[in-house]
């Protein structure tokens with residue numbers, strides 16, 4: 001668990017990562033669809049970012065930490081574990097897992113639709129952890145987001 005007050009100061013750093021991720025998705029011609037799972041959502045910076053950029057999607061926030069989830073402004077909030085999510089198979093158009101994968105034993109991608117988009121990002125020092133994570137989707141692209149926090153990003157499609 002970490003202090004949500006301290007974590008809020010990371011908003012700008014996270015937004016910078018999202019800028020780079022969404023620029024890459026645009027260049028690759030990959031669309032978010034309508035329903036997005038934010039696995040390990042924390043305060044909900046992803047939802048805030050999408051709202052600030054007028055992206056018309058519904059975001060389901062999943063996190064193990066109730067306190068942090070209560071501060072999250074996502075459309076739907078679920079207290080749960082990204083290792084074994086409580087969702088039906090094939091319901092989400094996209095799953096985002098930002099700065100969480102290094103904390104997981106596995107990432108449950110079963111709720112992702114066929115041809116759905118999966119974006120996993122971790123601080124660069126955890127690059128090997130993300131590479132050893134087994135996910136049920138094909139890698140489309142990987143890159144390093146060189147902002148204030150160097151981030152390793154992998155984009156998959158189911």
Ligand SMILES: C[S@@+](CC[C@H](N)C(=O)[O-])C[C@H]1O[C@@H](n2cnc3c(N)ncnc32)[C@H](O)[C@@H]1O
Pocket residue numbers: 014039040041042043044045046062063064065068080081082083097098099100103104
């Ligand atoms: C570093 S924060 C990242 C938050 C958010 N993704 C972002 O980019 O701002 C990591 C989050 O993952 C959550 N978390 C850790 N283990 C988890 C698990 N097994 N399932 C779901 N969430 C988890 C933590 O509670 C925390 O909110």
